[in-house]
Amino acid sequence: MNIISLNGITRSFTSGLGEKVTVLNSLNLDIEAGSFNVIRGESGSGKTTLLRILGMLDSKFSGHYIFGNHPVQNQPDWVLDELRSENIGFIFQEGRLFNHMKLMKNIILPLQLHEPMFNGRSAQKKIVDLARHFFKDKAKMMKVLDLLPSSASGGEKQRASIMRAIITRPCLILADEPTASLNGELKNSVVKHLHDLCIEGYTVIVVSHDSVFFSEGRQLELDKGRLTDLL
Numbered sequence: 001m002n003i004i005s006l007n008g009i010t011r012s013f014t015s016g017l018g019e020k021v022t023v024l025n026s027l028n029l030d031i032e033a034g035s036f037n038v039i040r041g042e043s044g045s046g047k048t049t050l051l052r053i054l055g056m057l058d059s060k061f062s063g064h065y066i067f068g069n070h071p072v073q074n075q076p077d078w079v080l081d082e083l084r085s086e087n088i089g090f091i092f093q094e095g096r097l098f099n100h101m102k103l104m105k106n107i108i109l110p111l112q113l114h115e116p117m118f119n120g121r122s123a124q125k126k127i128v129d130l131a132r133h134f135f136k137d138k139a140k141m142m143k144v145l146d147l148l149p150s151s152a153s154g155g156e157k158q159r160a161s162i163m164r165a166i167i168t169r170p171c172l173i174l175a176d177e178p179t180a181s182l183n184g185e186l187k188n189s190v191v192k193h194l195h196d197l198c199i200e201g202y203t204v205i206v207v208s209h210d211s212v213f214f215s216e217g218r219q220l221e222l223d224k225g226r227l228t229d230l231l
């Protein structure tokens with residue numbers, strides 16, 4: 001069963017010089033529910049543009065996008081907001097944490113918005129349980145979660161933004177270069193966690209240049225506005 005079906009998706013931008021630049025050009029893509037998918041492509045090939053459309057953050061495209069049974073194109077913002085908040089966790093390339101909130105508060109936010117019976121203490125427990133996958137030392141982890149983004153390292157912020165995206169257990173996880181600020185063992189723990197979520201039945205789409213993602217799952221390449229399956 002497909003969770004996503006894109007048909008003839010075209011997205012163009014107007015450059016600073018007033019020229020029309022077509023980034024995605026009649027692109028087609030079917031994504032099977034519960035699959036692990038990696039999208040590669042050169043810098044500027046349109047990976048983030050595609051992920052933003054998939055995440056319903058950009059509706060200025062032409063073509064057909066079906067999510068589950070729902071058509072996405074030409075829907076009002078409130079329909080897209082609802083579909084997105086119930087189903088999609090987005091890990092942004094640049095993190096996008098709220099700078100005035102500590103990392104813990106940033107991660108709790110989606111739970112607060114999501115759960116009508118929100119309970120601060122059980123939410124905190126959920127976060128600590130999840131954070132164990134991403135931090136080796138519990139005392140260090142608690143200190144990091146207590147930092148504002150401005151005082152945290154790039155890798156700490158990246159891990160917080162991954163946790164924020166998956167804390168509500170969305171059925172589709174979209175990850176834009178989720179290992180870019182990490183090294184060695186931390187990279188592997190992010191890869192493993194995303195794979196484990198997929199084994200549990202979640203659908204994962206990762207955009208990455210990082211070869212840690214190249215050995216498992218469906219591999220696609222974005223080039224000249226279209227996707228092709230590799231291997």
Ligand SMILES: Nc1ncnc2c1ncn2[C@@H]1O[C@H](COP(=O)(O)OP(=O)(O)OP(=O)(O)O)[C@@H](O)[C@H]1O
Nearest residue numbers: 013014015023041042043044045046047048049050
């Ligand atoms: N809002 C915008 N206005 C104008 N041009 C844009 C806009 N967003 C993206 N582009 C252009 O679309 C192209 C694709 O950008 P995109 O960010 O999708 O690339 P990418 O594959 O994610 O690159 P990277 O690997 O460097 O993150 C680029 O040439 C970019 O300049």
Ligand SMILES: [Mg+2]
Nearest residue numbers: 047048093176
């Ligand atoms: Mg990008």
